[in-house]
Amino acid sequence: MSRMSLPHRIVGKLSPNTMDRYLLRQVVPPFAIALGVVMAALLLERLLVLFDLLAANGSSMKTFVALLSDLVPxxxxxxxxxxxxxxxxxVIxxxxxxxxxDALTAGGVSIFRICQPFVLTGAIFGLLAFSLYGFIQPYARYDYRSAFYFASHAGWTPHLQSKMFAESDNILLTAETVDHAGSRMWNVFIRDQTDKAHVRxxxxxxxxxxxPADGSKIRLDLVDGTIVTDSADKSPSITExxxxxxLISPEAKLDDEAYRRRGETERELTVPELYYGIRHGNPTISHSYMIAELHFRLARTAAIPFIPILACALAGVRKRQKGxxxxxxxxxxxxxxxxxxQMGMSFVANMxxxxxLVIWLxxxxxxxxxxxxxxxxxxGIRILLTRGPALPPRELSADGLPRRITEAGA
Known part of the structure; x- marks a missing residue:
């Protein structure tokens, strides 16, 4: 029994009671509102930039939603x-x-106990942030950059418009009907001048x-058609x-840029990949850059549980204080x-x-x-060091306020 008493005490102290559940219920609505407002403010500028870019390139709403979703993490x-x-x-x-x-502290509940559920919630958010910083954001960053480059540089390749000519260096393409996503076409005509000796x-x-699944090339599949090959020194040939x-991009220059392999920068590596690169080296990324990125992510995660402590400390209102x-x-x-x-990360990476010294301190x-x-x-610290007079035990009554526990038979 004595061996089980310590774990039981720890679980008992961490288990939410009536006051903890009350505090957590109070914090959920302002958290949801604040998260929505901050996300909207951060995304608004990028949203306008994406609208201008995609409108200029004739891209679909599907591309816009995909780019916006890559920015969310x-x-x-x-x-x-x-x-x-x-x-x-x-809330505080x-x-x-x-x-x-004042009522809680007068009943023997310290400000540290009031702050406890927020700190535990901050620790949970710290784990969520670690998954964001360490695993989700690297993939989302790569997906966004590749999709953004493709949407802004691919021209007519990703999305076509009906009865309009789309032209690259060597290929002219038009289609009578194009679906809303720009990936399916009907009654297609192509003039291919990739081979200088022939015009197809x-x-x-x-x-x-x-x-393709391997991401090697962007391809155009054609069904039921005819190829007329016109050579300067020969009569035209017809192939059905x-x-x-x-291949839309025969030299693969655009494809290699837009769909390069993930991991050419340290910000596109997950935490295990950064650790592996630090231990065994990475031919494309500097060792100091990987060290800086890894410590920066871990430090940001470690600081999150202390944010509720900062908020609780600064939220108190003194008597007769207006603002x-x-x-x-x-x-x-x-x-x-x-x-x-960020400055410390720059010092680690470049200097x-x-x-x-510059991140963990x-x-x-x-x-x-x-x-x-x-x-x-x-x-003040005096409150922590001074042991006050023993007070009778208290519990929360039905109305949520502390009350003394009366002795049996009193």
């Missing part, structure tokens, strides 16, 4: 800490203004543009076919910390500085500052 990693800070700050600020914090005039009833495949600049201070602190980490300083601010809000 990147901006979600920025929006999660901000939304968590704003939501916790708003409202409870402090309504004297709920191709007509087909149907055509399909697709990307039921199905043939033509509270705590949210502005929290925003400046978070932005300054993020810029410090080979130790990541312990600022992270440790951020954590210590958050904890010290919460201790100051609770009344």
């Amino acid at each position: 990147h901006y979600l990693g920025l929006a999660l800490p901000a939304a968590m800070c704003v939501s916790v700050f708003s 600020r409202r409870m402090s203004a309504n004297h709920e914090i 005039l191709i007509s087909a009833q149907k055509g399909y543009i697709y990307i 076919f039921t199905r043939t495949t033509r 509270n600049p705590g949210l502005a201070i929290a925003a400046i602190t978070l932005v300054g910390f993020d810029h410090t980490l 080979h500085t130790s990541p312990l 600022p992270t440790l300083a951020f954590a210590v500052i958050c904890i010290c601010m919460l201790i100051h809000q609770a009344g």
